[in-house]
Amino acid sequence: xxxxxxxxxxxxxxxxxxxxxxxxxxxxxxxxxxxxxxxxxxxxxxxxxxxxxxxxxxxxxxxxxxxxxxxxxxxxxxxxxxxxxxxxxxxxxxxxxxxxxxxxxxxxxxxxxxxxxxxxxxxxxxxxxxxxxxxxxxxxxxxxxxxxxxxxxxxxxxxxxxxxxxxxxxxxxxxxxxxxxxxxxxxxxxxxxxxxxxxxxxxxxxxxxxxxxxxxxxxxxxxxxxxxxxxxxxxxxxxxxxxxxxxxxxxxxxxxxxxxxxxxxxxxxxxxxxxxxxxxxxxxxxxxxxxxxxxxxxxxxxxxxxxxxxxxxxxxxxxxxxxxxxxx
Amino acid sequence: xxxxxxxxxxxxxxxxxxxxxxxxxxxxxxxxxxxxxxxxxxxxxxxxxxxxxxxxxxxxxxxxxxxxxxxxxxxxxxxxxxxxxxxxxxxxxxxxxxxxxxxxxxxxxxxxxxxxxxxxxxxxxxxxxxxxxxxxxxxxxxxxxxxxxxxxxxxxxxxxxxxxxxxxxxxxxxxxxxxxxxxxxxxxxxxxxxxxxxxxxxxxxxxxxxxxxxxxxxxxxxxxxxxxxxxxxxxxxxxxxxxxxxxxxxxxxxxxxxxxxxxxxxxxxxxxxxxxxxxxxxxxxxxxxxxxxxxxxxxxxxxxxxxxxxxxxxxxxxxxxxxxxxxxxxxxxxxxxxxxxxxxxxxxxxxxxxxxxxxxxxx
Numbered sequence: 001x002x003x004x005x006x007x008x009x010x011x012x013x014x015x016x017x018x019x020x021x022x023x024x025x026x027x028x029x030x031x032x033x034x035x036x037x038x039x040x041x042x043x044x045x046x047x048x049x050x051x052x053x054x055x056x057x058x059x060x061x062x063x064x065x066x067x068x069x070x071x072x073x074x075x076x077x078x079x080x081x082x083x084x085x086x087x088x089x090x091x092x093x094x095x096x097x098x099x100x101x102x103x104x105x106x107x108x109x110x111x112x113x114x115x116x117x118x119x120x121x122x123x124x125x126x127x128x129x130x131x132x133x134x135x136x137x138x139x140x141x142x143x144x145x146x147x148x149x150x151x152x153x154x155x156x157x158x159x160x161x162x163x164x165x166x167x168x169x170x171x172x173x174x175x176x177x178x179x180x181x182x183x184x185x186x187x188x189x190x191x192x193x194x195x196x197x198x199x200x201x202x203x204x205x206x207x208x209x210x211x212x213x214x215x216x217x218x219x220x221x222x223x224x225x226x227x228x229x230x231x232x233x234x235x236x237x238x239x240x241x242x243x244x245x246x247x248x249x250x251x252x253x254x255x256x257x258x259x260x261x262x263x264x265x266x267x268x269x270x271x272x273x274x275x276x277x278x279x280x281x282x283x284x285x286x287x288x289x290x291x292x293x294x295x296x297x298x299x300x301x302x303x304x305x306x307x308x309x310x311x312x313x314x315x316x317x318x319x320x321x322x323x324x325x326x327x328x
Numbered sequence: 329x330x331x332x333x334x335x336x337x338x339x340x341x342x343x344x345x346x347x348x349x350x351x352x353x354x355x356x357x358x359x360x361x362x363x364x365x366x367x368x369x370x371x372x373x374x375x376x377x378x379x380x381x382x383x384x385x386x387x388x389x390x391x392x393x394x395x396x397x398x399x400x401x402x403x404x405x406x407x408x409x410x411x412x413x414x415x416x417x418x419x420x421x422x423x424x425x426x427x428x429x430x431x432x433x434x435x436x437x438x439x440x441x442x443x444x445x446x447x448x449x450x451x452x453x454x455x456x457x458x459x460x461x462x463x464x465x466x467x468x469x470x471x472x473x474x475x476x477x478x479x480x481x482x483x484x485x486x487x488x489x490x491x492x493x494x495x496x497x498x499x500x501x502x503x504x505x506x507x508x509x510x511x512x513x514x515x516x517x518x519x520x521x522x523x524x525x526x527x528x529x530x531x532x533x534x535x536x537x538x539x540x541x542x543x544x545x546x547x548x549x550x551x552x553x554x555x556x557x558x559x560x561x562x563x564x565x566x567x568x569x570x571x572x573x574x575x576x577x578x579x580x581x582x583x584x585x586x587x588x589x590x591x592x593x594x595x596x597x598x599x600x601x602x603x604x605x606x607x608x609x610x611x612x613x614x615x616x617x618x619x620x621x622x623x624x625x626x627x628x629x630x631x632x633x634x635x636x637x638x639x640x641x642x643x644x645x646x647x648x649x650x651x652x653x654x655x656x657x658x659x660x661x662x663x664x665x666x667x668x669x670x671x672x673x674x675x676x677x678x679x680x681x682x683x684x685x686x687x688x689x690x691x
Contacts, residue, residue, distance in 0.1 A: 064505035071475020108444030109671035
C-alpha cells in the first residue's frame with residue numbers, strides 16, 4: 001500500500017481542518033490558536049481559512065475555556081477547546097470532571113455535550129516540574145467523558161475525527177514528543193477514516209510477553225520489542241489508544257497468548273494506568289499468569305530541570321527491556 | 329446589624345431617573361403574584377418535608393425571600409431566551425413553567441422527577457423551557473452561560489442568556505474569567521448577581537473587597553445597570569427590561585439584585601436559630617421588605633381591592649403543591665442497575681465506515 005511519512009502534528013491538523021470543513025458547527029478555541037497559529041503549530045493557517053468566528057483566541061482563562069465549551073456544546077455547537085498544555089488543564093478540572101462529564105448524567109439524558117478538549121501532554125525537554133506531566137489517567141478517572149491518547153499519526157487522525165463526530169465529551173491528548181515524529185499514512189486515506197472510540201490496537205505481534213501501553217509509551221515499547229527480538233524474545237505491543245473506554249478484551253487476548261505482561265506508561269506510577277491494567281489482569285486472568293506483572297512508569301518524583309537527572313526520571317526502552325528480562 | 333445597603337435609596341433613585349419602561353399590566357402583576365405565592369408555598373412545603381424526612385438528601389436551598397428577583401427579571405425575557413442558575417433553582421424552574429409535580433418528584437429522588445431522580449434539588453432543568461439547569465459548584469455554571477450565549481452569537485441569533493449568580497460566586501475565578509470572556513466576545517449574557525448578603529455563612533463585607541458587587545463587572549468593561557431593590561418585583565422588572573434589551577443588541581450587562589434568603593443557605597443551616605442578631609435581621613426583612621406583600625400593596629394601590637383574585641391564587645398554589653407532593657410520594661424510586669447506569673454517555677450513533685485494513689500493512 002502506498003504510504004507517506006507524516007508528522008503527528010500534520011495528521012492532527014489535517015483531521016481538524018477536514019472536520020471544520022465538513023461541519024459548520026465545529027469551531028476551535030484556545031490560547032494562541034488563531035493569530036499566533038497555535039503554540040504547537042497545529043492550527044497553522046486556520047485563521048486564514050476559517051476566520052475569527054470559528055478560530056477563536058481566548059484569554060488565559062482555563063476555567064472559562066473548559067466550561068464555555070460545555071455550554072456551547074449543550075447548545076448545539078461542536079467545540080474543540082485547546083489547552084496549550086495539559087498542565088494548564090488542571091485549572092479546568094472542575095469544568096471537565098464536574099460539568100463536561102456530568103451534565104448528561106445529572107439531568108438524566110436531557111443534554112449532551114459533544115466537545116473535544118485537546119491538550120499537549122508529556123514530560124521532558126527540561127520543561128521543569130510544573131510543565132512536565134502526562135496525567136491522562138487523572139482525567140480518565142471520571143465516568144461521562146472519553147479519553148483518547150494516540151501513539152502515531154494515522155491513529156491521531158482517525159481518533160480525533162471520531163472524537164469530534166461523537167456526541168460525548170472527549171479529552172484528547174497529543175504527546176509533545178510525538179508531534180514531530182513521522183509515521184506512515186496511506187495516500188488514499190478516506191476523509192471518513194474513523195478509529196472507533198474504545199478500540200485498542202496490536203502494534204506488533206509476539207508470543208513471549210505483552211507490552212501494554214498508550215501514547216508515547218507505545219514508542220518505548222516498540223523500541224524495546226526491537227531490542228528484545230535480537231535476543232529472540234518476541235514481544236507483543238498492545239496500544240490501548242483510549243484510556244476510557246478501556247479495551248481490556250484486547251489485553252486479555254494478548255495475555256492469554258503470552259502469559260506475561262509489562263505495562264509501559266509516561267505517567268506517574270501511583271494510582272495509575274499500570275495499576276488499573278494490573279488489577280484487571282490479576283482479577284480476570286489469574287489462571288493465565290506465569291510471572292508477576294511489571295510496570296515501567298516515570299519515577300515517583302517531580303521532574304527536575306537539569307538534563308541528566310531529568311532523563312533518569314523518565315521511562316525508556318532500556319527500562320522496558322530490563323523489566324521484561326526480569327520476568328522471563 | 330441589619331443587612332441592608334445604606335446607599336440603596338440613592339441607587340434606586342438613579343435607576344428611577346433613567347427608567348422609561350412601559351408599566352406592567354394588571355394581568356402581568358396578578359400573574360407575578362400567582363408565581364410568587366406558588367414558589368413560597370412550594371419552598372415552605374419543601375422545608376417542612378425536609379424536617380419530616382420526607383425529602384432526604386443534604387442539600388436543599390430554598391428561594392423563599394428571593395421570589396421577586398426571579399419573577400420580575402424573567403418577566404423581561406421572551407420565549408427563545410435562555411436561563412441558567414446555580415443550586416437555588418426551584419423558584420427559577422417554577423417561574424419558567426416547569427411542572428411542579430416533576431420538580432417535587434425530583435426533590436424526592438423519584439423516577440418521575442425532572443432529572444429522573446439523578447440530579448435532585450440542585451439539578452433541575454428543562455430543555456422545553458430553555459432552562460439549562462441548576463448547577464451545584466459555586467460559579468461552575470458561569471462559563472456554561474457564556475457558551476450558551478456563544479451559540480446564539482455564532483449563529484447570528486439575538487437570544488439572551490439570563491444568568492443568575494450568587495454574591496459568593498463573585499469571588500471565584502469562574503466569575504471573573506466568564507465575565508471577561510463575555511466582554512471580549514460581546515456575548516449576549518445578562519449577569520444577574522443575586523446578593524442575599526451571605527455566601528453560605530460569610531457576610532459579603534467579609535468576603536469581597538468591593539461590596540457593590542455589580543461594580544466588579546465594570547473591571548471588564550461590562551455595562552452595569554446598578555443595584556436594584558430585588559424585594560420589589562416592579563423595580564426588578566423595570567431594570568431587567570432595559571438590561572435584557574441592552575444585552576440583546578450590544579453584549580453583556582450586569583445587574584445586582586439586593587435580596588434576602590428566608591431559610592438560610594440551605595435547610596441544614598442553623599445560623600438563624602443559633603444567632604440572635606441573624607434572627608433579628610431575618611425578622612426585620614420579613615417585616616419591612618417582604619416581596620409578596622410589596623407586590624400586593626402595589627397591585628392594590630393601583631387597582632383597588634383584588635383580594636378575591638389573590639386569595640384564589642394562594643388557594644391554587646396550596647392545591648398545586650399538595651398535588652405535587654402526593655404525586656411525588658406515589659412515584660417509584662429508581663432502584664435498578666439500569667436506572668443507576670443509564671445516561672452516563674450518549675449511545676454512539678457514529679457509523680464507523682472505516683475499513684479496518686487501512687493502515688494494517690504499514691509499519
